[in-house]
Amino acid sequence: MHKSFISGVVQVQVLRQMNLSIHAGELTLISGPSGCGKSTLLSLLSALQQPDSGQIRALGEDLGAMDPRALERFRLRHTGFVFQGFNLFPALTSLEQVELPLGYLGLDRRESQRRARQALDEVGLMPRAHMRPAQLSGGEKQRVAIARAIAKSPQLLFADEPTSALDADSGQRVIDILHRIARTHGTTVLCVSHDPRLIRHADRVLGMEDGAIRNDWRQPDARSEAPDA
Amino acid sequence: MIALARKTLIHEWRRFMPAVFAVGFSCLLLVAQAALVLGIFGSAAVYVRASGADLWAGYPGTQSVNFGRAIGRDVDLRLAMDPAVAVTEDYVWVDGDWRSAQGSGGVSVYVSGIRTAPGGLLFSGLLAPWQRDALREPGAAIVDRADLSTLGTAVGGTAWINTHPVRVVAAVDGLRGLGGVNVLTSIDSARQIAGAEATAGPTYVVARTHQPEQAAEVQARLAGGAPGFGPFAVWTAEEFALRSQLYWLLDTGAGVAVLFMVGIVCLVGTVVTSQSLMGVVAGSAREYAVLNALGVSRRSLGRLVIEQAGWIGGLGLLLGASASAALLALAHAYGVPVAMNGPTAAACALLVGGVTLLSGLVAMRGLMAADPALLLR
Numbered sequence: 213m214h215k216s217f218i219s220g221v222v223q224v225q226v227l228r229q230m231n232l233s234i235h236a237g238e239l240t241l242i243s244g245p246s247g248c249g250k251s252t253l254l255s256l257l258s259a260l261q262q263p264d265s266g267q268i269r270a271l272g273e274d275l276g277a278m279d280p281r282a283l284e285r286f287r288l289r290h291t292g293f294v295f296q297g298f299n300l301f302p303a304l305t306s307l308e309q310v311e312l313p314l315g316y317l318g319l320d321r322r323e324s325q326r327r328a329r330q331a332l333d334e335v336g337l338m339p340r341a342h343m344r345p346a347q348l349s350g351g352e353k354q355r356v357a358i359a360r361a362i363a364k365s366p367q368l369l370f371a372d373e374p375t376s377a378l379d380a381d382s383g384q385r386v387i388d389i390l391h392r393i394a395r396t397h398g399t400t401v402l403c404v405s406h407d408p409r410l411i412r413h414a415d416r417v418l419g420m421e422d423g424a425i426r427n428d429w430r431q432p433d434a435r436s437e438a439p440d441a
Numbered sequence: 442m443i444a445l446a447r448k449t450l451i452h453e454w455r456r457f458m459p460a461v462f463a464v465g466f467s468c469l470l471l472v473a474q475a476a477l478v479l480g481i482f483g484s485a486a487v488y489v490r491a492s493g494a495d496l497w498a499g500y501p502g503t504q505s506v507n508f509g510r511a512i513g514r515d516v517d518l519r520l521a522m523d524p525a526v527a528v529t530e531d532y533v534w535v536d537g538d539w540r541s542a543q544g545s546g547g548v549s550v551y552v553s554g555i556r557t558a559p560g561g562l563l564f565s566g567l568l569a570p571w572q573r574d575a576l577r578e579p580g581a582a583i584v585d586r587a588d589l590s591t592l593g594t595a596v597g598g599t600a601w602i603n604t605h606p607v608r609v610v611a612a613v614d615g616l617r618g619l620g621g622v623n624v625l626t627s628i629d630s631a632r633q634i635a636g637a638e639a640t641a642g643p644t645y646v647v648a649r650t651h652q653p654e655q656a657a658e659v660q661a662r663l664a665g666g667a668p669g670f671g672p673f674a675v676w677t678a679e680e681f682a683l684r685s686q687l688y689w690l691l692d693t694g695a696g697v698a699v700l701f702m703v704g705i706v707c708l709v710g711t712v713v714t715s716q717s718l719m720g721v722v723a724g725s726a727r728e729y730a731v732l733n734a735l736g737v738s739r740r741s742l743g744r745l746v747i748e749q750a751g752w753i754g755g756l757g758l759l760l761g762a763s764a765s766a767a768l769l770a771l772a773h774a775y776g777v778p779v780a781m782n783g784p785t786a787a788a789c790a791l792l793v794g795g796v797t798l799l800s801g802l803v804a805m806r807g808l809m810a811a812d813p814a815l816l817l818r
Contacts, residue, residue: 260734284738284739285738286736287736301449301731304445316442
């Protein structure tokens with residue numbers, strides 16, 4: 213696939229001739245220097261943007277062929293997103309943050325609350341269920357964001373620099389949670405990060421540079437693969 | 442479903458207060474403007490609306506009450522002949538020049554000569570029985586309380602109208618009109634002031650029908666006048682009041698200028714409201730982008746924007762309504778000609794509310810062109 217952006221009169225090619233397969237049930241990390249196209253790749257794979265050319269298939273569906281409304285439905289049903297800047301809503305308590313997307317899925321209040329409590333419990337934040345973001349630390353906010361992402365049991369979880377705004381302890385907790393989600397839920401977790409701790413925990417690390425995958429490394433106990441052309 | 446719009450409005454009330462105030466201010470602006478127009482131009486028909494008559498007979502083509510000409514002295518008989526008419530009454534209109542005892546310059550006045558017997562129709566909404574009775578005294582006059590200073594007199598004071606002596610026996614509220622100061626006298630006093638003979642015809646004849654609904658029928662029957670009674674036309678009270686108001690509003694420079702000002706005020710109110718709402722929506726851009734990234738459809742986001750705009754509009758209208766009521770009460774206390782009715786207030790609220798909702802949606806469309814992928818870093 214290809215993707216470029218227009219900046220003024222200049223067209224900047226961000227991704228070039230990329231061919232990539234992400235496997236289910238593992239934590240895949242995309243790493244690379246600033247400006248190499250990691251976030252753009254993440255936005256394409258998570259159905260936030262469309263490629264200029266090429267095909268993106270996820271869960272048996274061609275994302276490139278979908279109209280914006282279908283993409284929104286796909287994101288709602290099948291994906292969870294964790295942002296670098298948390299992006300929580302200041303007015304909502306932790307429980308309400310997690311419940312919010314469940315309401316749009318059509319779940320009733322009772323079921324939404326049950327799932328939200330379960331997700332918060334999984335990230336260890338039930339004691340903070342009735343606190344608003346202003347009362348939470350950075351690590352706690354990110355854990356609420358993860359709970360929000362996993363509450364609808366998505367098949368795909370995307371995380372954009374999830375630990376960069378966090379201290380060492382908080383960052384480690386977040387990494388442990390993401391790793392556990394990939395293992396125990398069978399969720400495909402795709403992270404963009406520089407954090408070396410994430411590299412240690414990832415099942416697969418894709419090194420990017422200048423809009424292309426330069427190397428593809430797997431954990432020694434996983435099956436090795438040569439980088440795709 | 443979590444009530445994100447409402448909770449955000451409550452929790453971040455400081456962020457939304459400017460928009461609420463902007464809506465409230467626009468509402469106040471519109472209502473004040475409308476109240477002044479209704480009050481000022483409504484006073485052109487004070488002679489009709491403050492009276493208990495259902496029908497007005499006057500010279501054909503009369504554009505406004507203050508442009509009346511004498512009609513035949515038997516017109517009252519013609520009206521009384523109609524089986525639906527219960528009672529008729531003469532009304533003598535005189536243009537006068539008021540000179541106070543203090544010797545200040547002349548003031549243009551409109552003298553209304555009315556029946557002084559109990560139960561008179563003219564100005565029945567303004568005059569207490571004793572006040573109407575007090576007009577029996579030759580040269581007795583009643584003026585509006587707010588005009589006493591303009592006339593340079595007080596209750597009990599004397600003055601001259603067209604060199605005829607008059608004495609102010611009472612002051613009432615709600616008598617102010619357009620173009621000149623209104624003075625009430627008896628028919629005899631008015632004729633003396635006009636220098637007219639007692640046999641001269643009145644300016645208008647007013648009538649009350651047995652049932653108010655019969656007024657339109659009588660008007661239709663007498664629409665073409667009646668041979669032998671001289672030229673006259675008949676209007677229902679509502680028609681004649683509207684006729685007078687529309688003349689002042691549409692056929693005078695002052696009226697056109699006021700209408701132009703109303704247009705400007707509406708435009709200002711609309712712009713202030715829409716810009717405030719657009720600012721609120723733009724300020725929530727990141728929240729909407731996050732929701733869209735989480736998979737919330739643009740349609741649902743539109744509903745969210747509508748809800749938020751609805752809350753802001755509702756609170757703003759509440760604030761505007763309270764401020765408007767206080768302002769109009771203050772204006773009324775100081776004798777400023779203001780008037781308001783239900784349909785006009787509702788129209789102002791609908792305009793401001795509609796602009797609020799529409800602005801939110803227009804801002805929303807602009808935001809949705811933005812890319813949720815921009816949330817990434």
